[in-house]
Amino acid sequence: DGGITQSPKYLFRKEGQNVTLSCEQNLNHDAMYWYRQDPGQGLRLIYYSQIVNDFQKGDIAEGYSVSREKKESFPLTVTSAQKNPTAFYLCASRRSGSGTDTPYFGPGTRLTVL
Amino acid sequence: KQEVTQIPAALSVPEGENLVLNCSFTDSAIYNLQWFRQDPGKGLTSLLLIQSSQREQTSGRLNASLDKSSGRSTLYIAASQPGDSATYLCAAGDSGSARQLTFGSGTQLTVLP
Numbered sequence: 375d376g377g378i379t380q381s382p383k384y385l386f387r388k389e390g391q392n393v394t395l396s397c398e399q400n401l402n403h404d405a406m407y408w409y410r411q412d413p414g415q416g417l418r419l420i421y422y423s424q425i426v427n428d429f430q431k432g433d434i435a436e437g438y439s440v441s442r443e444k445k446e447s448f449p450l451t452v453t454s455a456q457k458n459p460t461a462f463y464l465c466a467s468r469r470s471g472s473g474t475d476t477p478y479f480g481p482g483t484r485l486t487v488l
Numbered sequence: 489k490q491e492v493t494q495i496p497a498a499l500s501v502p503e504g505e506n507l508v509l510n511c512s513f514t515d516s517a518i519y520n521l522q523w524f525r526q527d528p529g530k531g532l533t534s535l536l537l538i539q540s541s542q543r544e545q546t547s548g549r550l551n552a553s554l555d556k557s558s559g560r561s562t563l564y565i566a567a568s569q570p571g572d573s574a575t576y577l578c579a580a581g582d583s584g585s586a587r588q589l590t591f592g593s594g595t596q597l598t599v600l601p
Contacts, residue, residue, distance in 0.1 A: 409591075415593050416579075432588075468587065479533070481531045
C-alpha cells in the first residue's frame with residue numbers, strides 16, 4: 375500500500391536538545407511539506423521541498439531545519455533555537471503538476487518539551 | 489497575505505440534521521479550495537477539492553461550494569451521523585508552483601446520537 379509515514383508518534387525533548395522527526399513516503403511524490411499545528415489552530419507551513427536537494431522556508435521556519443537527500447524522505451530537525459517547540463507536527467506530500475493537487479498527510483508526531 | 493477564517497469554531501448537532509460549515513478567505517486569487525477532515529490526534533484526510541474555475545463539488549453526503557468573488561466556501565453535510573464527528577478544516581491553495589495551502593483553524597463538529 376502506498377502512503378506516508380511519520381515516526382515517532384510521540385517524542386519528548388529536554389530543553390536545549392535537537393530532535394529529528396522522520397517522514398517517509400512511497401507515493402513517488404515530488405513535493406513534500408512540514409506543518410506545525412497548535413491546539414485550536416490551523417496548520418502553519420514550516421518548510422517545503424519540490425525536488426530532491428532543494429527546499430524552501432515556509433512561514434515559520436525559524437528554529438527548524440530540513441534535508442531532502444532522497445525523494446522518499448524529508449526529515450525535520452527541531453533545534454534548540456526553537457523557543458516553543460511543543461506542538462503536533464504533520465508531514466504531507468503531493469505530486470507536483472497534478473491537476474488534482476490533493477496532498478496526502480501522515481499521521482503526525484506529537485512533540486513535547488519537558 | 490492570505491487569511492482563512494472558519495466560523496463557528498465548534499458545532500454540536502443531533503444525528504440526522506443537515507448542517508453547513510463556513511470558510512472565508514481574504515485573497516480571491518486562489519488556485520483551489522480544499523476541505524479536510526481531522527480526527528483527534530490524527531493526520532488530515534482530504535474530503536473535497538474545488539478548482540478556482542468550479543463552483544461546487546460533491547462526494548456522497550458532502551457538497552462543497554465556492555464563491556471566489558465573495559471569498560467564501562461552504563461545506564454542506566446531509567443527514568449527519570455520529571461518525572461525522574471530527575474537526576473540519578478548509579485551506580486555500582495559492583497559484584504559485586508550490587501550491588501552498590493556507591489553513592483555517594477548523595470547525596470541531598460533534599454529532600449527537
